[in-house]
Amino acid sequence: MFFDIKLDKKRPVYIQLKDYIKNMILRGMLTAGEKLPSTRELALMLKISRNTIIYTYDFLQDEGLIYIKRGRGAFVSDVKVDFQKKWDINWDERINNYAREAEKLDIIKSEIKWEKGMISFKSIAPDDKLFDVENFKKSFLNCISREGGKILNYGYAQGYKPLIEYLLKYMGNKGVDTSGKDILITNGFTEGFDLILSCLTNEGDKVICENPTHNTAIKIMRLHKLNITGIDMESTGINLNDLSQKLDRDKFKLSYFIPSYHNPTGIVMSPKKRTELYNILRKHNVPIVEDGFNEELRYLSDHVSPIAALSGSGNSVLYIGSFSKILFPGLRIGWILADKNLIGYLESAKRSRNIHTSFLDQAVFCDYLREGNFEKYIKKARKFYKDKYEVAIKLAEKYIIRSRIYGEGGLHIFVKLDNINSRKLLENCCSRGVIFTPGDIFYTDGGGKDTFRLGFPRVSNEDIEKGFKIIGEEIKKLY
Amino acid sequence: MFFDIKLDKKRPVYIQLKDYIKNMILRGMLTAGEKLPSTRELALMLKISRNTIIYTYDFLQDEGLIYIKRGRGAFVSDVKVDFQKKWDINWDERINNYAREAEKLDIIKSEIKWEKGMISFKSIAPDDKLFDVENFKKSFLNCISREGGKILNYGYAQGYKPLIEYLLKYMGNKGVDTSGKDILITNGFTEGFDLILSCLTNEGDKVICENPTHNTAIKIMRLHKLNITGIDMESTGINLNDLSQKLDRDKFKLSYFIPSYHNPTGIVMSPKKRTELYNILRKHNVPIVEDGFNEELRYLSDHVSPIAALSGSGNSVLYIGSFSKILFPGLRIGWILADKNLIGYLESAKRSRNIHTSFLDQAVFCDYLREGNFEKYIKKARKFYKDKYEVAIKLAEKYIIRSRIYGEGGLHIFVKLDNINSRKLLENCCSRGVIFTPGDIFYTDGGGKDTFRLGFPRVSNEDIEKGFKIIGEEIKKLY
Structure with a gap:
């Protein structure tokens, strides 16, 4: 002993x-x-x-x-643990369909894992070397000295008040009329979208969205057992005729769109198209969930306001925002801007799920934003990713032959091959140390087997060239 | 202009x-x-x-x-927002039953609000003046200097590896055999319990628990549309005969218990009772969800191991842990310790809800724990709350007449009146500036109308005396 x-x-x-x-x-x-x-x-x-x-x-x-x-x-003391008879449960039999489906749709568990030395175009997470850690630290110290232990105690489900106020103003600066609206702070887009579906849809309800679209959104819609109708994408974005026809034919509970740097295609919906889309959905009285995905990164074209701005004081657009696609994703901070009354319901649902989003994170983030650090960061980030995008698109056009290449900026481009299976291509590229995301996971209807997405935010320019070259060579072999 | x-x-x-x-x-x-x-x-x-x-x-x-x-x-530029025809939706009509129910069960929205000058016994949130903010700050700076921006980027759904490792060891130190088990980091108890029910139960399933029990747990079970069977509490905790009988009669999917400083009664289940409870549930093959609520605060009696320890290498107890009832609740960090295979499903469900819990918070918290700060804090906190409890129980016995008073420590005591409606009492006390939590919200069956909970962690000793005196006087008036 x-x-x-x-x-x-x-x-x-x-x-x-x-x-x-x-x-x-x-x-x-x-x-x-x-x-x-x-x-x-x-x-x-x-x-x-x-x-x-x-x-x-x-x-x-x-x-x-x-x-x-x-x-x-x-x-x-007499406190020895008195181990009892062993009792085992077969959990595989006990879990319900939701759990089974959640694991089945959890692409991380089935996709090819990154190994050392590989060039990976899978991720669209931002490059953390761009993060302004010094000012983040300063904001943390500000919060702690201002609020002390209080900021580490329980807060409110709706969110940290000064952050909500900041974001209401921020949305106002995007041209959105925030009167009669309010904000709920969420753990990123994912929680925001999940809460909205939890509160507004029932099993079997029909929802309409772009096809392809954000894989996480598809996963969440599937887990809510919704009936998903995808609308074809053209090179300028969603096909409005297809949208109109499908809306004429069926009754939809909700619609979901990613107007800026659409994931996965990278297409930016033009102001004209946004207006038409809005009016079509208004005609059919189908509320719009707008995903503000990477809207902040926009750098190529004229300013484009979110769809939420078009609705003026109307309450039919629910906007899900998140800086966290480009800044501090690890903090998991996003928000829903919507009708005040609806926010009340979403807030109660949020409270029943996890009480609230980390108050420390919200307070530090709020201080960081208020000090004007986001503006400085976004200026640097826009330039950095613009340069990266330009390198990527040039190299894609050079090496990735016999394909259509989509994407107007942002953190990724999208490739449509000419009748070649992208999973087969991935397999071949993988054996040469290059991986990417097969496009089928973004399709609502099992399509997209000849597409893939190339994310580049954290890949060096040299590796982009090396990787694209290999992809191009492997495409050639498959023809 | x-x-x-x-x-x-x-x-x-x-x-x-x-x-x-x-x-x-x-x-x-x-x-x-x-x-x-x-x-x-x-x-x-x-x-x-x-x-x-x-x-x-x-x-x-x-x-x-x-x-x-x-x-x-x-x-x-030509970018003026072109406001479209106003389009309003009546959201009250559009929300589903889940949202309606979530708001109805959201007691914060219906309970009496604290106003300045009131003495409130409603909260059982810890006193943040005890928080060791200096060492927390140190841990933050450690993390940032060690990990830089990386800690602000995306992490993993299961959680921050070093924290998982720390907690596995921590559970081992409680006598729990962690072989074949794993940990999922959650946004506090609330998310942990919600995830477990999401993955293991279906609408209409029967679950069994103490009556009364944690109100948030009841809310989550109701939102999952479960059929709740409550087991009577005696002064030593759950009535095991009642439990056996009800298990004989019906088939239950899950059981849920709070063995330490049970919320709301404050009763600690004895080691003997824990063992019996375990064996009864084993006999009926009903898995146990153990809520580790405030187990860390225990100070009055001999050491008592969690139920999870009794099961040895068996996998039938799911333990939900959280320091956040006593330390840094605002960070929202908790964990589930369970069968490795089951954790895999829960992890996928978690990823589909909010990707992961804030990695910054997890990393800072982990550093804080590893530096031994939790031990120092808990020593101070135990002493502080023990003193407070002793003051409270003495004053309750002095002033709160013709009632039974429950609670062996922790952050609250529970009062059963002799056939007096506690909401009526609350109304009268409120008019004299004293509020508390009516006990009926903790009951699974509409009972407990003559009970209430008194939380005291943040009430000064003077206010405890002043408040209890008023409560006692108002009880007298009602007889």
């Missing part, structure tokens, strides 16, 4: 010793009533200070693991 | 000016093709540096709001 303990002097010693003795007691290696070595003996034996042992015993006593008899020493 | 702009010199001026001009353009107050004042003119007019104006125009150009003609100046 005590001979096999290995103490790591870099970690608090009393904790290691406490955990060691606790373990011995709970597992019955030290039995009830047994006397522990005196603090002096143990200090000598382990060559650590006697105060450390006293502190350790004090902790063990606090936790009810030992008791002290005055003048006689420390004794082990 | 530009005359009504009010610049706040404490905030970045170029942002205010940019937002002002952007607004004018989007709302059509500056029209397409209109020439903006030269940078020199505007600088003079607004009495700010010309560089600020140049920087502002640069931003506006970046966003496609203005264009520069070389040698001729800056002109407004």
Whole structure:
């Protein structure tokens, strides 16, 4: 006893010793009533200070693991864990269809994993080397010195008030009329979209969206057992005739669109098209969920207002925003801007799911934004990704032959091959150390087997060239 | 134009000016093709540096709001928001039953609000003055200097690896055999419980739990449309005969218990009772969801291991842990310890809901724990809340007459009146500036109308006395 303990002097010693003795007691290696070595003996034996042992015993006593008899020493309490008969459950049989479906649709679990040395075009996560960590740190220190421990205690489901106020103004600056509307802070787009579907749809309801579209959105719609109708994409974005026809034919509960740097095609919907889209959906009274995805990154064309701006004081567009596609995704902060009354329901749903989004993160993020750091960052990020996009598109056109290439900017481009299976292509490229995202996962109808997405935010220009060259060569071989 | 702009010199001026001009353009107050004042003119007019104006125009150009003609100046782009016909939706009619139910069960929306000057026994949130903000700050700075921007980028659904490792060891130290098990990091208990029900239950399934029990748990079970069977509580905790009988009678999908400082009664289930409970549920093969609620705070009795420890290497107990009832609730960090295979499904469900819990928060929290700060904090917190509890229980026994008082420690006590309606009592107390939580919200069957909970972690000893005295006087009046 005590001979096999290995103490790591870099970690608090009393904790290691406490955990060691606790373990011995709970597992019955030290039995009830047994006397522990005196603090002096143990200090000598382990060559650590006697105060450390006293502190350790004090902790063990606090936790009810030992008791002290005055003048006689420390004794082990009767607290050994009394392991019961083994009882196993076959969880694979117990889980429900939702869990089964969630795992089946969890593409991370089935896709090709990145290995060291590979060039991966899978990710569209931003390059964290661009993050302005110094000012983030400053904002953290501001918050802590301003709010102290309060910011680490419970907050409100709707979100951190100053952040909500900031975002209402921010949306106002996009031309959105925020009167009669309110904001709910969510754990990113994903939670925002999930909450909206949870509160507005029922199993079997019909929803309409672009085809292809954001894979996470498809996953969430499927998990809500919705009936998804996809609308074809042209080179200028959604096909409005197709949209009109399908709206004439069926009754839809909701519509979902990504007007800026559409994922996965990278197409930006023109102001004219946004207006027409809005009016078509108004005619059919189908509310619009607008995904503000990467809208902040826009750099190629004239300013384009979100669809939410077109509706003026009307309440039929639900806007889901998130900086986190380009800035600090790890914080998981997004928002829903919608009718005040509807936000009330969404807030209650949010409270029943996770009480609220981290108040510390919200407060630090808010301070960071208010100091004007986002503007500085976005200026740098736009330039960086614009340059990257231009490199990527040029190289794609050079190497990726016999294909149509889509994308007007943002963090990815999209490729449509001429009748070649992109999963077959992926397999061949993978064996040469290059991976990307097969396009079929973005399709609502099993289509897109000859498409794929190339994300480039964190790939060096050299690797983009190397990777695209290999992809091009493998395409050639498949013809 | 530009005359009504009010610049706040404490905030970045170029942002205010940019937002002002952007607004004018989007709302059509500056029209397409209109020439903006030269940078020199505007600088003079607004009495700010010309560089600020140049920087502002640069931003506006970046966003496609203005264009520069070389040698001729800056002109407004054709980007005015073209407001469309107003389109309103009656959201109250559009929301589904889930949303309606979520709002109905959202007690925060119906309960009496705290007003200045009131003594409130409603909250069981910890006192943030105890939080060790200095060491938390240190941990934040450690993380940032070690991981840089990486910690602000996307992470993994299961959680931050070092935190998972820490918690596996932590659970091991509670006597839990973690072989074949794994951990999923969640946004607190609430998300953990919601995920478990999402993956394991279907509408109409029967679940069994203590009656009364944690109100949030009841809310989540109701939102999953489960059929809840409550088991009576005695002064030593759950009535095992009642439990056995009900298990004999019906088939249950899951069971849910709070063995330590049970919410709301404050009762600690004895080791003997835990063992019996475990074996009864094993006999009926009904998995156990154990809520580790405030287990860390235990200070009055001998050490008691969680039920999860009794199962040894068996996989039938799902343990939901959270320090956040006592430490940093605002971060929303909790965990599920369960069968590895089951954790895989829960992880996929989590990814489809919000991708992951804030990686920054997880990393900072992990560093904080590893430095041994939790042990130091808990020592202080145990002492603080023990003293508070002792004051509260003594004063309750003195003033709150003709009632049974429950609670062996923790952050609250529970009172059962002798046939007096606690909402009536609350009304009367409220008019004298004292509020508490009526007990009926904790009951699964509409019972508990003569009970209430008194939370005291953030009430001063003087206010506890003042408040309890008023409650006692109002009880007297009602007899």
